Amino acid sequence: MRAKTAVLRLGGMGEVVLAGRITAALAPVVFVTRRAWLTLAAALPGVVEVRAAEDGLDLRDCGAVVDLQGSLRARWLLARAGGGPRRGLARADLRRRARVWFKLPPPAPLPARFAAAAGVPAAPAPWLTAPGPPAPPAAWGLVPGAAWATKRWPPEAWAALITQLPGTLRLFGGPEDGALLSMLAEAAPARVEIIVEAGFERTLPGLAACGVVIGGDTGLSHLARALGRPTLTLLGPTTAEDGLWADHAHTLGVDLPCRPCSRFGGPRCPVGDHACLRALEPGQVAAAAAALRAQP
Numbered sequence: 001m002r003a004k005t006a007v008l009r010l011g012g013m014g015e016v017v018l019a020g021r022i023t024a025a026l027a028p029v030v031f032v033t034r035r036a037w038l039t040l041a042a043a044l045p046g047v048v049e050v051r052a053a054e055d056g057l058d059l060r061d062c063g064a065v066v067d068l069q070g071s072l073r074a075r076w077l078l079a080r081a082g083g084g085p086r087r088g089l090a091r092a093d094l095r096r097r098a099r100v101w102f103k104l105p106p107p108a109p110l111p112a113r114f115a116a117a118a119g120v121p122a123a124p125a126p127w128l129t130a131p132g133p134p135a136p137p138a139a140w141g142l143v144p145g146a147a148w149a150t151k152r153w154p155p156e157a158w159a160a161l162i163t164q165l166p167g168t169l170r171l172f173g174g175p176e177d178g179a180l181l182s183m184l185a186e187a188a189p190a191r192v193e194i195i196v197e198a199g200f201e202r203t204l205p206g207l208a209a210c211g212v213v214i215g216g217d218t219g220l221s222h223l224a225r226a227l228g229r230p231t232l233t234l235l236g237p238t239t240a241e242d243g244l245w246a247d248h249a250h251t252l253g254v255d256l257p258c259r260p261c262s263r264f265g266g267p268r269c270p271v272g273d274h275a276c277l278r279a280l281e282p283g284q285v286a287a288a289a290a291a292l293r294a295q296p
């Protein structure tokens with residue numbers, strides 16, 4: 001039997017999802033991550049076991065270790081964990097900072113750097129299967145929240161979009177998004193279902209049963225794409241070329257010289273008007289989503 005390979009990625013959620021593009025090729029995999037992402041990591045292909053980094057690591061039963069974090073903390077954790085030969089992610093922090101400050105070309109997309117670190121090819125989408133029987137992709141999926149304020153499309157724009165999309169809508173988010181989603185649901189209460197949870201038990205099958213998912217540059221948008229759902233991503237302070245969406249055509253963004261203004265998003269717009277997302281019209285988004293849904 002093939003020896004287990006330990007794969008470490010602590011966060012964020014989108015990056016854990018993207019790590020699933022290489023886990024099948026490394027199977028059987030012991031995935032090490034933050035406790036918050038354990039159920040998500042357990043759903044990645046090839047993963048036979050998950051371990052929380054917070055619990056202290058013992059990887060002596062693993063024949064090889066792939067560090068997809070590449071940070072000092074990850075190296076510190078792995079130095080004490082044992083395990084077989086180690087391969088690691090080539091971090092691109094300086095290139096990414098130069099991209100933001102001087103608008104230089106970005107480094108290679110993260111999935112490509114994950115694949116290079118592991119020495120295996122990155123799987124194409126979809127690379128994730130939702131648990132349970134498949135459901136017909138009927139509803140629109142909406143992901144209005146985001147960890148950083150500059151990545152969020154304004155609530156009034158989401159509310160207008162909800163009124164323009166026909167049929168059933170499903171709003172997704174974590175517990176921190178509950179108030180926002182409840183407020184947005186008032187735009188069409190009879191047609192909206194809300195899925196808010198810290199885990200992924202309802203989120204995975206719920207996303208998998210959406211005809212098209214519309215969201216910002218967030219982990220749940222990556223999850224929708226991993227599940228093979230047509231995903232329209234609204235990009236503001238980050239751009240499609242900046243790593244996570246580089247091989248994904250279905251993005252909307254406004255061409256502004258200030259983009260990208262940060263590597264991850266931020267609490268406020270450095271320019272002050274947040275035009276990168278405020279200039280995206282609900283009608284424009286609804287039309288793009290409808291066109292995506294009409295594709296064979």
Ligand code: SF4
Nearest residue numbers: 237258261269275276
């Ligand atoms: S408008 Fe420009 S500076 Fe402001 S958040 Fe968007 S990309 Fe950044």
